[in-house]
Amino acid sequence: MPAIGSRRGPTKGDQRERALLDAARLAFRARPIGQVTIDELAGAAGIARSGFYFYFESKQALLAALVDEVIGENDQEMAEWLASDGLDREALRLGLARALTRWKVDGRWLREAFLNPDPGPEVLHVRERLVTDGCTAFSRRVERDLRAGLTVNGDPDLLASMVLNLRSMTFATAFDNPAAHPDEVVVETLTDAILRLVYGATPGAGRPA
Amino acid sequence: MPAIGSRRGPTKGDQRERALLDAARLAFRARPIGQVTIDELAGAAGIARSGFYFYFESKQALLAALVDEVIGENDQEMAEWLASDGLDREALRLGLARALTRWKVDGRWLREAFLNPDPGPEVLHVRERLVTDGCTAFSRRVERDLRAGLTVNGDPDLLASMVLNLRSMTFATAFDNPAAHPDEVVVETLTDAILRLVYGATPGAGRPA
DNA sequence: GACTGTTCTCAACACCGTGTCGAAAATAAG
DNA sequence: CTTATTTTCGACACGGTGTTGAGAACAGTC
Numbered sequence: 001m002p003a004i005g006s007r008r009g010p011t012k013g014d015q016r017e018r019a020l021l022d023a024a025r026l027a028f029r030a031r032p033i034g035q036v037t038i039d040e041l042a043g044a045a046g047i048a049r050s051g052f053y054f055y056f057e058s059k060q061a062l063l064a065a066l067v068d069e070v071i072g073e074n075d076q077e078m079a080e081w082l083a084s085d086g087l088d089r090e091a092l093r094l095g096l097a098r099a100l101t102r103w104k105v106d107g108r109w110l111r112e113a114f115l116n117p118d119p120g121p122e123v124l125h126v127r128e129r130l131v132t133d134g135c136t137a138f139s140r141r142v143e144r145d146l147r148a149g150l151t152v153n154g155d156p157d158l159l160a161s162m163v164l165n166l167r168s169m170t171f172a173t174a175f176d177n178p179a180a181h182p183d184e185v186v187v188e189t190l191t192d193a194i195l196r197l198v199y200g201a202t203p204g205a206g207r208p209a
Numbered sequence: 210m211p212a213i214g215s216r217r218g219p220t221k222g223d224q225r226e227r228a229l230l231d232a233a234r235l236a237f238r239a240r241p242i243g244q245v246t247i248d249e250l251a252g253a254a255g256i257a258r259s260g261f262y263f264y265f266e267s268k269q270a271l272l273a274a275l276v277d278e279v280i281g282e283n284d285q286e287m288a289e290w291l292a293s294d295g296l297d298r299e300a301l302r303l304g305l306a307r308a309l310t311r312w313k314v315d316g317r318w319l320r321e322a323f324l325n326p327d328p329g330p331e332v333l334h335v336r337e338r339l340v341t342d343g344c345t346a347f348s349r350r351v352e353r354d355l356r357a358g359l360t361v362n363g364d365p366d367l368l369a370s371m372v373l374n375l376r377s378m379t380f381a382t383a384f385d386n387p388a389a390h391p392d393e394v395v396v397e398t399l400t401d402a403i404l405r406l407v408y409g410a411t412p413g414a415g416r417p418a
Numbered sequence: 419g420a421c422t423g424t425t426c427t428c429a430a431c432a433c434c435g436t437g438t439c440g441a442a443a444a445t446a447a448g
Numbered sequence: 449c450t451t452a453t454t455t456t457c458g459a460c461a462c463g464g465t466g467t468t469g470a471g472a473a474c475a476g477t478c
Binding site: 047 | 425426427428429430
Binding site for chain 2: 196
């Protein structure tokens with residue numbers, strides 16, 4: 001039917017796959033991944049359990065696909081800051097704020113995917129790609145600033161992984177403990193923390209001009 | 210036999226329990242916890258699989274016991290710095306260095322116990338205690354310094370959780386990627402990062418006098 | 419419509435790890 | 449030696465995973 005484009009239209013199978021992905025995203029928000037059975041996901045997508053394996057090799061493979069979808073969104077969130085120069089506090093703050101709102105929704109499974117030591121080979125592979133990409137993007141920006149005469153001590157790579165880790169963990173903690181600190185406070189604190197960590201000092205925030 | 214003290218001596222059962230604990234610690238170093246079967250642990254301790262349940266309710270319960278053992282060691286490692294005042298860089302560095310050497314050995318399962326979102330109720334309970342204790346100890350120290358006129362922005366509690374998270378993640382990354390950066394570099398960088406994060410500036414390290 | 423290959427579905431099966439139970443063996447105590 | 453407690457283990461039931469092969473549903477083609 002769709003002679004346009006090189007790809008076929010959404011066949012029934014494609015719909016099922018989406019349904020599985022969506023069902024999983026929903027289920028993983030509510031319960032630890034380990035407690036979600038394949039039977040349940042298949043049921044939610046309207047197929048039998050054994051039918052699941054036509055679409056994914058395992059629950060981990062499905063999770064990997066889910067993570068893959070998220071990569072793009074993540075890149076967008078941080079794009080502005082990564083493109084800017086120097087201590088662009090506002091861009092950083094905005095990026096972090098956007099990322100936090102996503103974590104507030106999908107935090108549970110994001111956390112399992114990114115922080116769990118043993119999420120299966122598929123997820124591990126996707127995750128590794130994302131992490132290295134994130135680190136290089138970050139350290140590239142830092143190195144650019146460094147050439148402009150900023151930056152404090154520490155290897156840019158190591159700094160990058162620290163910042164990324166700090167971000168993930170802070171969001172994860174915020175997800176677990178929503179009552180502890182309002183989202184705004186978390187974002188502001190994290191923003192300043194990162195700037196201090198990388199550049200050694202806080203820009204406008206410490207002493208409002 | 211042991212009329213001294215209120216507890217019985219090391220019966221055969223106590224030895225088995227130790228054997229299980231040790232076997233687990235060993236196995237968890239080599240492989241993800243999920244891949245270690247109870248059968249294997251029981252075998253290593255010289256009993257049948259079903260015998261395991263005489264000593265522990267589940268694998269998670271055993272892990273919780275393991276974590277519990279570690280709490281004490283952790284406290285010792287950081288004791289000096291927690292007791293000191295101001296930016297005692299050397300005490301902090303030493304504590305972190307000690308902690309890292311432990312992570313180098315037991316990193317795999319420590320990570321699973323502390324970073325995994327869903328390690329079972331038993332571990333969750335023990336972990337929570339350790340985390341809150343760690344945070345209060347840390348924030349108490351910071352508040353003490355604050356009264357002496359130091360500290361940067363951010364709620365001490367939030368700062369504390371950030372620092373603890375940063376520490377765990379940095380160690381975890383160092384464990385995964387031993388080749389990336391020498392241990393010394395990791396410790397130095399982390400030390401300065403924490404000081405910068407909390408107090409806003411690096412003491413002697415940045416510009417060697 | 420009937421023909422053909424692809425896409426999709428599912429019931430039945432084999433497998434593995436967990437946790438329970440109760441009977442019996444080993445051990446300590448009197 | 450006798451009794452009570454501690455410890456061991458085989459047998460069982462359960463639940464989730466992944467495979468297989470037969471067939472249904474669905475294109476596209478004449």
